[in-house]
Amino acid sequence: xxxxxxxxxxxxxxxxxxxxxxCSFTDSAIYNLQWFRQDPGKGxxxxxxxxxxxxxxxSGRLNASLDKSSGRSTLYIAASQPGxxxxxxxxxxxxxxxxxxxxxxxxxxxx
Amino acid sequence: ETGVTQSPTHLxxxxxxxxxxxxxxxxxxxxxxxxxxxxxxxxxxxxQYYREEENGRGNFPPRFSGLQFPNYSSExxxxxLELDDSALYLCASSLVGSGAETxxxxxxxxxxxx
Numbered sequence: 001x002x003x004x005x006x007x008x009x010x011x012x013x014x015x016x017x018x019x020x021x022x023c024s025f026t027d028s029a030i031y032n033l034q035w036f037r038q039d040p041g042k043g044x045x046x047x048x049x050x051x052x053x054x055x056x057x058x059s060g061r062l063n064a065s066l067d068k069s070s071g072r073s074t075l076y077i078a079a080s081q082p083g084x085x086x087x088x089x090x091x092x093x094x095x096x097x098x099x100x101x102x103x104x105x106x107x108x109x110x111x
Numbered sequence: 112e113t114g115v116t117q118s119p120t121h122l123x124x125x126x127x128x129x130x131x132x133x134x135x136x137x138x139x140x141x142x143x144x145x146x147x148x149x150x151x152x153x154x155x156x157x158x159q160y161y162r163e164e165e166n167g168r169g170n171f172p173p174r175f176s177g178l179q180f181p182n183y184s185s186e187x188x189x190x191x192l193e194l195d196d197s198a199l200y201l202c203a204s205s206l207v208g209s210g211a212e213t214x215x216x217x218x219x220x221x222x223x224x225x
Contacts, residue, residue: 099151
């Protein structure tokens with residue numbers, strides 16, 4: 001069974017900092033990995049999907065990388081803003097496209 | 112907005128009761144997955160339906176059951192509710208076979224079991 005771990009569990013940074021969120025997974029036989037954002041009490045918003053054939057994906061100030069061989073993915077957020085404050089979750093699917101989630105990183109960006 | 116809707120938004124039940132949660136998938140999507148998210152945890156996979164058939168199940172007891180309808184909307188039914196069933200229930204739709212199978216999540220139903 002796929003196990004997904006995210007570190008750190010919580011992160012607090014001043015506005016404008018660049019930051020890195022980490023995700024590791026035990027089964028490297030994934031065919032994609034997805035990063036989500038969750039605001040308190042809300043559903044999940046998809047941020048980036050990286051196919052296994054890709055090494056990274058970018059959307060605006062977000063960049064996600066994938067290293068299947070080491071079982072790791074990172075989400076890089078450039079020039080953080082208070083509006084980036086949320087919980088960030090990574091999810092890796094099994095072959096049935098059934099996602100296994102980490103417990104998330106709770107990010108607070110201080111103005 | 113993802114186009115995935117869920118109802119109701121909030122629900123309070125007592126232990127032993129039964130509950131039905133509903134999900135309307137994004138237009139054109141053929142797969143729906145249900146997840147349970149306890150407070151402070153990541154979502155846990157319950158089951159997935161693909162073209163009205165169950166297509167995988169997580170580590171949840173049989174009292175969790177589901178349906179997917181021809182219009183690809185879906186229901187999650189939970190019988191004999193327990194206190195630990197209190198959680199945010201999320202559904203996600205996707206288009207399997209598209210090659211880029213992003214899951215689109217609804218806003219969730221928050222269930223409280225007393």
